[in-house]
Amino acid sequence: MLSNVLAALLPVAMLIGFGMVLRRRQLLPDTFWPQAEWLAYFVLLPALFIHGLATADLSGVPIGRIFAVLIGAIIVTSALLLAARPWIDVDGPAFTSVFQGGIRFNNYVGVMIATGLYGAEGTALAALANASIVPTVNILSVLAFSRFGMAAAGLGQVLWRLLTNPLLLASALGLMLQLAGTGLPIGIDGALSALGQAALAVGLICVGAGLMPGALGLHLRPIAASLIFKFALLPAITLLAALAAGLGGMELVIVLTFHALPTATSSYILARQLGGDHALMANIIAVQTVISAVTIPLAIVVATALG
Secondary structure (H helix, E strand, O other): OHHHHHHHHHHHHHHHHHHHHHHHOOOOOOOHHHHHHHHHHHHHHHHHHHHHHHHOOOOOOOHHHHHHHHHHHHHHHHHHHHHOHHHHOOOHHHHHHHHHHHHOOOHHHHHHHHHHHHHHHHHHHHHHHHHHHHHHHHHHHHHHHHHHOOOOOOHHHHHHHHHOOHHHHHHHHHHHHHHHOOOOOHHHHHHHHHHHHHHHHHHHHHHHHHOOOOOHHHHHHHHHHHHHHHHHHHHHHHHHHHHHOOOOHHHHHHHHHHOOOOOOOHHHHHHHHOOOOHHHHHHHHHHHHHHHHHHHHHHHHHHHHHO
């Protein structure tokens, strides 16, 4: 199994590193990256999710228990983050960055690993994980900004972000096609498959290009807090919940892996838009991405051993 884990992680590391090289050496103009991110997030990854969910065999997958474990673990971790705010000892905007760092996840890394480990079945389970986690973390993050950020965010903004989220819409459409049992027409099937194959490479290259390590020494305490919650408490809570729910095998590996992922690079954009500490957010993203090279294999090995 260890060889399978390394085989799944090596392409992730190489593509992220390739993106960093492209950006640092300015081999592509800066205007390229926002357009590439838009393409990956709004077109390529949704195509992957629709195709994966519509064509996969999910007859024996415990969808309800997977949703309950993933969502429940995030809610419990969020409550613990709020309770620990006095210990973290940062201002409101900085706390929103710690909060995002503690619960958000990088879609591209998760999908790449799931696909590398289990092929089409892994892609479908990754889409299910996204369908449950994406709305949960978006609601909680925007609520955190409305309470602690410098810019107000109301319920209408939360609902609008959910209704227009391309990953959530794609997951919903894929599940509808799965439940209908109609599959995909031949031409659309091939087109979505081709787009989906490009999603992970483009997405991970953009992840590498978006890493912005800065003055880490100024943010040691909040960065440490985000690491504790993201890579210790959230996976531990997820593992306990998954075992209590009777998840095993591939399902256990996927749910634990998704809650051992580094935070999303899109957290930086959200921090800028809603009044968070975007400099701290950039540092959290950079540090978590590096440390996840250890935490993700550990999560997979533990889940495999227990599942």
